[in-house]
Amino acid sequence: MSDKKDITLTINDRDHNISVDPRWTLADVIRDHCGQTGTHLGCEHGICGACTVLVDDTPVRSCLMFGIQADGKKIRTVEGLAKGNEYHPLQKAFMENHALQCGYCTPGFLMLATGILEAQPDISDDDLNDVLSSNLCRCTGYANIIKAVRAARDEMKAAS
Amino acid sequence: MKPAAFEYHAPTTIDEAVALLAEHAPNDGRILAGGQSLVPTMAFRLARPTHLIDINNVAKLDKLAIEDGALCIGATVRHAQFHTPACDGILGHLLTNVVSNIAHYPIRQRGTFCGSIAHSDPASEWCMVAATLDATMVAQSVSGERHIAAAEFFETVMTTSLNEDELLREVRIPVLSDDTVYGFQEFNRRAGDFAISMSLVTYRLEAGKIVDPHVGVGGAEDRPRRITEAEAALAGQSPGDDAFRAAAEAAAAAIDPMEDHATNAQYRRDLTATLVRRALENAAS
Numbered sequence: 001m002s003d004k005k006d007i008t009l010t011i012n013d014r015d016h017n018i019s020v021d022p023r024w025t026l027a028d029v030i031r032d033h034c035g036q037t038g039t040h041l042g043c044e045h046g047i048c049g050a051c052t053v054l055v056d057d058t059p060v061r062s063c064l065m066f067g068i069q070a071d072g073k074k075i076r077t078v079e080g081l082a083k084g085n086e087y088h089p090l091q092k093a094f095m096e097n098h099a100l101q102c103g104y105c106t107p108g109f110l111m112l113a114t115g116i117l118e119a120q121p122d123i124s125d126d127d128l129n130d131v132l133s134s135n136l137c138r139c140t141g142y143a144n145i146i147k148a149v150r151a152a153r154d155e156m157k158a159a160s
Numbered sequence: 161m162k163p164a165a166f167e168y169h170a171p172t173t174i175d176e177a178v179a180l181l182a183e184h185a186p187n188d189g190r191i192l193a194g195g196q197s198l199v200p201t202m203a204f205r206l207a208r209p210t211h212l213i214d215i216n217n218v219a220k221l222d223k224l225a226i227e228d229g230a231l232c233i234g235a236t237v238r239h240a241q242f243h244t245p246a247c248d249g250i251l252g253h254l255l256t257n258v259v260s261n262i263a264h265y266p267i268r269q270r271g272t273f274c275g276s277i278a279h280s281d282p283a284s285e286w287c288m289v290a291a292t293l294d295a296t297m298v299a300q301s302v303s304g305e306r307h308i309a310a311a312e313f314f315e316t317v318m319t320t321s322l323n324e325d326e327l328l329r330e331v332r333i334p335v336l337s338d339d340t341v342y343g344f345q346e347f348n349r350r351a352g353d354f355a356i357s358m359s360l361v362t363y364r365l366e367a368g369k370i371v372d373p374h375v376g377v378g379g380a381e382d383r384p385r386r387i388t389e390a391e392a393a394l395a396g397q398s399p400g401d402d403a404f405r406a407a408a409e410a411a412a413a414a415i416d417p418m419e420d421h422a423t424n425a426q427y428r429r430d431l432t433a434t435l436v437r438r439a440l441e442n443a444a445s
Contacts, residue, residue, distance in 0.1 A: 021165065023164065025199075046200050049266065052266055061266055064196055065199070
């Protein structure tokens with residue numbers, strides 16, 4: 001019924017020229033058509049936050065946006081966090097604070113935290129709790145996730 | 161869990177958008193703005209629109225400005241734009257206070273104010289704000305624009321008086337005078353979840369007595385509205401426990417609460433009385 005349309009998705013500074021069906025979500029396009037499977041899909045209806053990516057540096061649920069809407073926009077996923085062999089401060093903090101167990105929710109939490117710490121480097125503990133309440137961890141490892149993001153915030157502030 | 165196929169349109173002008181809507185609305189064509197309610201509904205296949213008219217690239221829909229004594233909020237203004245006051249004075253402060261209760265941070269980056277109003281979920285904070293503060297909805301179609309008062313806009317659950325070929329182009333909220341006080345209270349079981357009940361109240365004082373009280377209730381009934389019985393209990397009274405309790409009881413008695421598997425009508429009545437009283441206490445403090 002619907003015709004495919006040609007778009008360019010810029011994921012982690014790399015252009016992907018692809019042809020998309022309008023009904024494909026951004027999450028499916030990133031994973032299935034650009035091969036970037038670091039972004040995970042949990043609930044596929046905007047509740048769990050596992051699919052959170054940055055679109056023009058803002059954290060959004062990639063299951064609640066159509067790929068065709070991201071044409072020409074700058075997308076960042078978990079694959080873009082590390083610089084070569086050097087992990088991002090958030091990734092290090094997650095390892096050091098045991099902030100992942102099964103790891104399924106981790107890419108979403110990392111991108112959510114990246115977005116908020118870049119926008120508000122001085123964010124308070126309370127405001128951070130409120131933002132982190134956006135995403136679900138079925139291992140219920142919230143205490144360590146909060147600990148890790150606070151540690152990364154302090155680390156990133158000290159380094160800047 | 162994948163949306164069904166649809167034709168995608170990305171107009172860049174309002175005229176083009178309403179022309180597409182006029183053409184496709186009879187075949188279940190819909191406006192796509194933030195998509196934070198529409199896309200989950202499509203994922204569940206509860207909605208299968210045949211055409212989506214994406215208004216995100218339409219020029220001039222991002223208006224957020226005071227005009228003729230009202231804050232005008234265009235169709236693509238996101239919830240997150242209220243994280244800091246959108247205007248000077250009490251109204252800007254009120255909207256910033258309310259927005260943190262809407263869903264979660266990433267949802268607020270995409271979801272739009274007007275989208276919430278057009279979707280008309282009974283638990284929508286913005287719908288209650290619009291009803292309580294007597295907002296005006298500006299509907300645009302190929303035949304022109306129509307102004308709809310909030311009291312005539314919200315009909316029942318997810319049903320408004322917008323016609324199928326009308327785009328909710330803008331919502332206008334009257335600016336609040338500097339001597340207006342307000343209080344807002346919402347109850348739900350988890351952060352960001354749907355309100356089981358909520359209340360927004362505003363009033364002014366003249367010679368120590370309450371004038372122009374507005375008492376809005378949302379989440380409890382099938383639509384948000386001002387509760388005139390509660391307002392009558394406040395008008396002309398001194399702010400304080402007696403008047404606030406009388407208004408809270410009047411509100412609880414006046415509403416026709418929804419029921420669901422976890423919440424019966426009596427619970428919602430009791431909760432509404434408590435929230436109205438606390439909102440009034442907030443306003444007075």
